Amino acid sequence: MADDKSKHDAEHAEGHGKREPSYLVAQRGLKSWLFTIDHKRLGLMYLGSTLLFFFVGGVAAILFRTELLTPAGDFIPWLLSHLPTALGGTGGDVEAAVAQSATTYNKLFTVHGAVMVFLVIIPAVPGSLGNFLLPLMLGAKDVAFPRLNLLSFWVYTLGACFFLYTLFAGGLDTGWTFYTPYSSTTGTAVVSALFGAFILGFSSILTGLNFMVTIHKMRAPGMTWNRMPLFCWSIYATAVIQVLATPVLAITLLLLVVERTLNIGIFDPAMGGDPVLFQHFFWFYSHPAVYIMILPGFGIISELVAVHSRKHIFGYKAIALSSVAIAIISFIVWGHHMFVSGQSELAAIVFSFLTFAVAVPTAIKVFSWVATLYKGSIQFNTPMLYALMFLFTFSIGGLTGVFLGTLSVDVHLHDTYFVVAHFHYVMMGGTIIAFIGGLHHWWPKMTGRTYSVWQSKWAALLVFIGFNMTFFNQFVLGQQGMPRRYYTYVPQFQQQHMMSTIGSYILFLGLLWIAIYLLASLRRSAAPKEPLPDNTWGGASLEWSTQTPPIEHNFHGQPRVDTDPYNFPQIDRTGEVDHH
Amino acid sequence: MSTDHESPKAHRPEGAHEPHAFFAHHFNTPDQQAGAAKLGMWVFLSTEILMFSGLFLAYFIVRMFYPDMVLAAHEHLNKTAGGINTVVLITSSVTMALAVRAAQVGNTPAIKRNLLLTIMFAGVFMVVKYFEYTAKFEHGMLPGKYYTAFEHGYYIPGNPHIFFAVYFCMTGLHGIHVLVGIGVLTWVYIRASKGHFGPNYYTPVENVGLYWHLVDLIWIFLFPLLYLVR
Numbered sequence A: 001m002a003d004d005k006s007k008h009d010a011e012h013a014e015g016h017g018k019r020e021p022s023y024l025v026a027q028r029g030l031k032s033w034l035f036t037i038d039h040k041r042l043g044l045m046y047l048g049s050t051l052l053f054f055f056v057g058g059v060a061a062i063l064f065r066t067e068l069l070t071p072a073g074d075f076i077p078w079l080l081s082h083l084p085t086a087l088g089g090t091g092g093d094v095e096a097a098v099a100q101s102a103t104t105y106n107k108l109f110t111v112h113g114a115v116m117v118f119l120v121i122i123p124a125v126p127g128s129l130g131n132f133l134l135p136l137m138l139g140a141k142d143v144a145f146p147r148l149n150l151l152s153f154w155v156y157t158l159g160a161c162f163f164l165y166t167l168f169a170g171g172l173d174t175g176w177t178f179y180t181p182y183s184s185t186t187g188t189a190v191v192s193a194l195f196g197a198f199i200l201g202f203s204s205i206l207t208g209l210n211f212m213v214t215i216h217k218m219r220a221p222g223m224t225w226n227r228m229p230l231f232c233w234s235i236y237a238t239a240v241i242q243v244l245a246t247p248v249l250a251i252t253l254l255l256l257v258v259e260r261t262l263n264i265g266i267f268d269p270a271m272g273g274d275p276v277l278f279q280h281f282f283w284f285y286s287h288p289a290v291y292i293m294i295l296p297g298f299g300i301i302s303e304l305v306a307v308h309s310r311k312h313i314f315g316y317k318a319i320a321l322s323s324v325a326i327a328i329i330s331f332i333v334w335g336h337h338m339f340v341s342g343q344s345e346l347a348a349i350v351f352s353f354l355t356f357a358v359a360v361p362t363a364i365k366v367f368s369w370v371a372t373l374y375k376g377s378i379q380f381n382t383p384m385l386y387a388l389m390f391l392f393t394f395s396i397g398g399l400t401g402v403f404l405g406t407l408s409v410d411v412h413l414h415d416t417y418f419v420v421a422h423f424h425y426v427m428m429g430g431t432i433i434a435f436i437g438g439l440h441h442w443w444p445k446m447t448g449r450t451y452s453v454w455q456s457k458w459a460a461l462l463v464f465i466g467f468n469m470t471f472f473n474q475f476v477l478g479q480q481g482m483p484r485r486y487y488t489y490v491p492q493f494q495q496q497h498m499m500s501t502i503g504s505y506i507l508f509l510g511l512l513w514i515a516i517y518l519l520a521s522l523r524r525s526a527a528p529k530e531p532l533p534d535n536t537w538g539g540a541s542l543e544w545s546t547q548t549p550p551i552e553h554n555f556h557g558q559p560r561v562d563t564d565p566y567n568f569p570q571i572d573r574t575g576e577v578d579h580h
Numbered sequence B: 001m002s003t004d005h006e007s008p009k010a011h012r013p014e015g016a017h018e019p020h021a022f023f024a025h026h027f028n029t030p031d032q033q034a035g036a037a038k039l040g041m042w043v044f045l046s047t048e049i050l051m052f053s054g055l056f057l058a059y060f061i062v063r064m065f066y067p068d069m070v071l072a073a074h075e076h077l078n079k080t081a082g083g084i085n086t087v088v089l090i091t092s093s094v095t096m097a098l099a100v101r102a103a104q105v106g107n108t109p110a111i112k113r114n115l116l117l118t119i120m121f122a123g124v125f126m127v128v129k130y131f132e133y134t135a136k137f138e139h140g141m142l143p144g145k146y147y148t149a150f151e152h153g154y155y156i157p158g159n160p161h162i163f164f165a166v167y168f169c170m171t172g173l174h175g176i177h178v179l180v181g182i183g184v185l186t187w188v189y190i191r192a193s194k195g196h197f198g199p200n201y202y203t204p205v206e207n208v209g210l211y212w213h214l215v216d217l218i219w220i221f222l223f224p225l226l227y228l229v230r
């Protein structure tokens, strides 16, 4: 997977003399991992945990997709009656299984949504790639507050424990949105799930705060704002939203906890409260939160597109500032989730307009990436395949968002599979695809290992086919009136649902394959005989100028920067990341 | 920005940039460390403000929905106690500022004295709050389903349980912040006793000071909104 430039670079690295032990082996023992304050190790720990929960959320999805193979509710009753009671089944009691099946379906999609949103997509990219790359890209020894970084990892773990507890304490059936009044009356384990999300919010805030300060204060000499890799800009914009939006989620969840435990009535119309107030509170966080989820993905794509087409990124400033613009506008569009909740007409019109406004900076990014590809020497490395996939799927996701932002159209599409498809094209087809692409791009740097090229390309194809097969016809389903979150459906939809389910199996297999060959690359026997070259892809940002995998303190001496991170002609000529 | 790291001594008085005992080595200079800590604190304070802003919004919605009820219910709050607490907190902000100044000039006895006064005022605030809360409990003026004031001979029209829910949420969350404040003030006091602070290094005192001013500031908004509706 290395091109000939990196061979040159390897020789260059040898020129520097002997290699130092990498951060992976600089210290040994379980404790040195659990209590590490090294941003690179924390990045790997986030990577492991988010991928684990990605698997959990994925299994839940596969279960309810299997249920949707047929219009009748049959798979879940079968599953429940065959599971022992210890595992939440009914141990052969068919009647009880049927009685519980609809609720179980609700719990499954709630687990899928809540785990994917709070435990996977929000922390995945900032937690893993962000932690690992940000100080390296900035030329710093670590983030500004390394111990806080460790704390936010453990706070994340604590929040995850609350979620796991929720699973075993009867599950949660409110959907990930916790809408009142249902969430304040249902008998499932809402309070522990709320505390889980509350705690995870703190982890998110601490990470955002840390990254913000790191970008302000830890940049290497010569690293001006306009010489930062675009990944850092996107992490910065993300951090702003994490810091400013998440506290509102915290207070919302606390109020809901109080509502459930003390019946204060603030969200309950029977006691003089207002359930729509909860929706306003919730979406004031959760709309910006979708940009917490997607902005880091944008950052990854900017890096991948430029590096693998050997061309200076088109419109650096436009991409950088559009991230900030998205962060700002994201705070004033939340009302588009309440077009049919009894919002004033004027408010709906304003929110609709502002929602369209977000499309502008987003389109600026997409056009800039496409313009970067234009006349570049595109190399179809695995990360690049994901970047191209992203351009395709994310564009569909983004454009269908405009449908949903349109008032009259939304009345028809609201709460249908169209919304499900849109959301997955943005979150899965956007963030997760970018995340997997980034993982393939930086995997050699992070682990010092290489993965099988042919396997990774075939797996990428499976993911692409599986993803589109699962979700594309859900646009049609939704448009035809299939409501989301329904356990059974009318028989006319069966063909499309079946297609969706088969697609989800293909997608699942593709993702499993990726996990298998990535894990296989970590085996001791898969260790490369010669250490990998420092610069795998001929990248021009600082993380490629240090050893692979990096040493504990990132760089030998303080790097200085006198050029921008997309200066590929120079690196292709000299084979050297020109920062010293 | 980059020049910050290149010539830390260029524009600083002599002695203000020497590495101190608490210098963390992933920073290039103590100045960079202090700047990071301070920026981090300001960012943290902004999250606090946003967290409280949710409660303020809830308050305004309740007041907009039920202006008469809020007016009637707020008369049952103890304006004298609230007023005393306001004066107490403002005074504590003054002693806190004096503690920070003392740290900047390296006067350890003065840091300790002023921190102790601040902690004491925080304690007075909590004691007053305790008496206020117990009075409310006794009169059944509690949030939500626990609201039983009518059994104690108080009749407030409308939905007063929501007003008291908002009252307890806001003052409760603020009270938790005061308690946390007492904790961090004590921590800084212990460190001051060990002689950790001086002109080279006083970031913890400064940051705890910022936090304490915010706690004070939030109360300054809570007091008129809750106690002085009329």
Ligand SMILES: [Cu+2]
Pocket (backbone or CB within 6 Å): A286, A287, A290, A333, A334, A336, A337
């Ligand atoms: Cu939204």
